[in-house]
Amino acid sequence: MTTDPLSSTEPLFALRVPARPDRLRLVRAAVGEAAMLCGVGSSWVGDLVLAVDEACQNVIRHAYCGRADGDMVIEMRREADRLEVRLVDFAPRVDPSLVKPRNLTDLRPGGLGTYFIRILMDDVEFCEPPEGAGNCLRMTKRIE
Amino acid sequence: MTTDPLSSTEPLFALRVPARPDRLRLVRAAVGEAAMLCGVGSSWVGDLVLAVDEACQNVIRHAYCGRADGDMVIEMRREADRLEVRLVDFAPRVDPSLVKPRNLTDLRPGGLGTYFIRILMDDVEFCEPPEGAGNCLRMTKRIE
Amino acid sequence: MTCEAQEKNGATVVSLSGEIDLQTSPDVRRFLLKSLSQGKSLVVDMSAVGYIDSSGIASLVEAYQTARKMGLRFALAQVGPSAMRVFQLARLDRVFTIFPSVDAALQDHA
Amino acid sequence: MTCEAQEKNGATVVSLSGEIDLQTSPDVRRFLLKSLSQGKSLVVDMSAVGYIDSSGIASLVEAYQTARKMGLRFALAQVGPSAMRVFQLARLDRVFTIFPSVDAALQDHA
Numbered sequence: 489m490t491t492d493p494l495s496s497t498e499p500l501f502a503l504r505v506p507a508r509p510d511r512l513r514l515v516r517a518a519v520g521e522a523a524m525l526c527g528v529g530s531s532w533v534g535d536l537v538l539a540v541d542e543a544c545q546n547v548i549r550h551a552y553c554g555r556a557d558g559d560m561v562i563e564m565r566r567e568a569d570r571l572e573v574r575l576v577d578f579a580p581r582v583d584p585s586l587v588k589p590r591n592l593t594d595l596r597p598g599g600l601g602t603y604f605i606r607i608l609m610d611d612v613e614f615c616e617p618p619e620g621a622g623n624c625l626r627m628t629k630r631i632e
Numbered sequence: 633m634t635t636d637p638l639s640s641t642e643p644l645f646a647l648r649v650p651a652r653p654d655r656l657r658l659v660r661a662a663v664g665e666a667a668m669l670c671g672v673g674s675s676w677v678g679d680l681v682l683a684v685d686e687a688c689q690n691v692i693r694h695a696y697c698g699r700a701d702g703d704m705v706i707e708m709r710r711e712a713d714r715l716e717v718r719l720v721d722f723a724p725r726v727d728p729s730l731v732k733p734r735n736l737t738d739l740r741p742g743g744l745g746t747y748f749i750r751i752l753m754d755d756v757e758f759c760e761p762p763e764g765a766g767n768c769l770r771m772t773k774r775i776e
Numbered sequence: 777m778t779c780e781a782q783e784k785n786g787a788t789v790v791s792l793s794g795e796i797d798l799q800t801s802p803d804v805r806r807f808l809l810k811s812l813s814q815g816k817s818l819v820v821d822m823s824a825v826g827y828i829d830s831s832g833i834a835s836l837v838e839a840y841q842t843a844r845k846m847g848l849r850f851a852l853a854q855v856g857p858s859a860m861r862v863f864q865l866a867r868l869d870r871v872f873t874i875f876p877s878v879d880a881a882l883q884d885h886a
Numbered sequence: 887m888t889c890e891a892q893e894k895n896g897a898t899v900v901s902l903s904g905e906i907d908l909q910t911s912p913d914v915r916r917f918l919l920k921s922l923s924q925g926k927s928l929v930v931d932m933s934a935v936g937y938i939d940s941s942g943i944a945s946l947v948e949a950y951q952t953a954r955k956m957g958l959r960f961a962l963a964q965v966g967p968s969a970m971r972v973f974q975l976a977r978l979d980r981v982f983t984i985f986p987s988v989d990a991a992l993q994d995h996a
């Protein structure tokens with residue numbers, strides 16, 4: 489065992505859950521605990537947890553269109569000075585150009601999720617999903 | 633989406649982490665949140681969390697002999713009136729007859745983990761591990 | 777997540793407690809709209825809300841808009857740091873009326 | 887997990903706080919043994935311990951045995967329900983001297 493295990497590149501966890509609202513607490517708990525391993529402050533952790541939660545919500549509501557039988561996988565790793573989160577689903581391929589925030593000045597319920605993700609993370613992009621998966625959203629956040 | 637999603641058989645989560653002491657908080661958080669989905673009380677949850685933590689500790693300390701490069705997978709599912717936990721590692725095959733608690737009347741540090749697991753869970757057994765894995769400990773606890 | 781309502785100084789005070797997320801926000805939404813149907817000013821005590829996401833925000837925005845349409849006041853009280861952070865991100869700290877305490881909100885309503 | 891020591895009525899009071907598990911129990915063990923090397927009675931304030939596992943129990947048992955060898959008193963104070971549950975499972979509630987408060991433990995030491 490090394491003394492400072494999380495100074496560089498290493499996997500934190502991979503979590504597979506049914507893509508359902510009642511699993512989001514569990515996802516947040518795992519993401520929060522993993523982030524704490526990197527010695528970041530609680531507001532940094534809170535921001536990361538919110539961004540990942542919003543991305544998972546979008547998988548549940550949009551990618552799977554509310555169908556309750558698909559899974560999602562949340563993978564977190566430390567990459568040098570960044571935390572990287574990959575969110576994989578098994579839904580039909582999404583057109584990334586349709587995933588965008590609404591105009592904030594237009595006050596209405598909804599439309600904030602992608603906006604939160606973009607301002608809270610340093611990089612967000614759909615990347616090539618693993619064999620057999622539908623979509624893979626890759627998000628990174630610089631560790632402060 | 634069904635209204636009572638957890639009344640019968642369904643997967644709760646599968647979590648893969650490096651088999652290291654600093655990942656145990658994350659494991660406990662996930663196990664605790666998943667157990668809460670089944671409508672059990674907090675002392676029932678606490679007992680389950682302790683048993684799973686002890687089983688993970690034994691993978692870290694005994695199955696991997698303190699080597700820090702192996703993973704473990706914790707899988708939890710509801711099976712009718714039971715919670716089932718499977719703990720899979722990728723270590724060399726363990727002889728189940730060597731996995732046993734010490735005599736409690738002999739006061740010394742250590743030797744309590746397997747005892748806790750046995751009294752807190754209703755069934756504990758090594759089962760056939762998945763292809764490519766080393767060991768699979770299957771534990772179930774009746775939901776009260 | 778629990779929602780509780782009580783009458784105070786002629787207003788309805790709803791206390792939310794726990795985490796407001798995609799799982800629980802439909803209940804929060806329903807509870808707030810039902811409370812507004814009493815026809816009284818609404819104060820939402822946020823002190824015990826440990827987490828709120830965009831779906832929780834949506835429930836609050838909908839209640840806020842419903843209150844305005846009904847000509848009723850809608851205020852939040854004692855917003856903790858984690859919820860305040862989310863309001864600020866959504867620039868809702870300037871839209872919602874936010875009081876440091878339920879009492880301050882009730883005095884303003886009176 | 888934090889460990890803090892202070893002198894009180896000629897005894898050393900160690901306050902443990904957080905979760906005592908395989909990751910943190912080596913620190914707890916070291917801290918308790920170092921505190922015993924002061925040669926004073928030891929009271930361990932457990933009130934802020936939210937979790938303890940068999941490795942944490944092992945650290946306490948080792949400190950308890952070391953204290954006995956040194957002829958020093960060793961007591962636990964304000965054990966919360968989750969830690970007490972674990973002591974009971976291990977049948978250590980009958981081995982350790984457990985007081986409802988640090989003050990009660992100190993009075994007994996005096």
Ligand SMILES: Nc1ncnc2c1ncn2[C@@H]1O[C@H](COP(=O)(O)OP(=O)(O)O)[C@@H](O)[C@H]1O
Binds near residue numbers: 589601602
């Ligand atoms: N994972 C996804 N799969 C498919 N479409 C998505 C996904 N995430 C977001 N979208 C699209 O982007 C829009 C904006 O999403 P968001 O900002 O989270 O707000 P909301 O979900 O409330 O509409 C959604 O309405 C949806 O059309």
Ligand SMILES: Nc1ncnc2c1ncn2[C@@H]1O[C@H](COP(=O)(O)OP(=O)(O)O)[C@@H](O)[C@H]1O
Binds near residue numbers: 691730732733746747
């Ligand atoms: N996963 C495992 N792989 C190999 N051996 C194990 C495993 N779990 C337990 N053992 C064996 O069983 C013994 C008792 O384990 P336990 O009751 O947890 O106490 P301790 O780990 O403190 O010795 C261990 O010392 C070890 O020899």
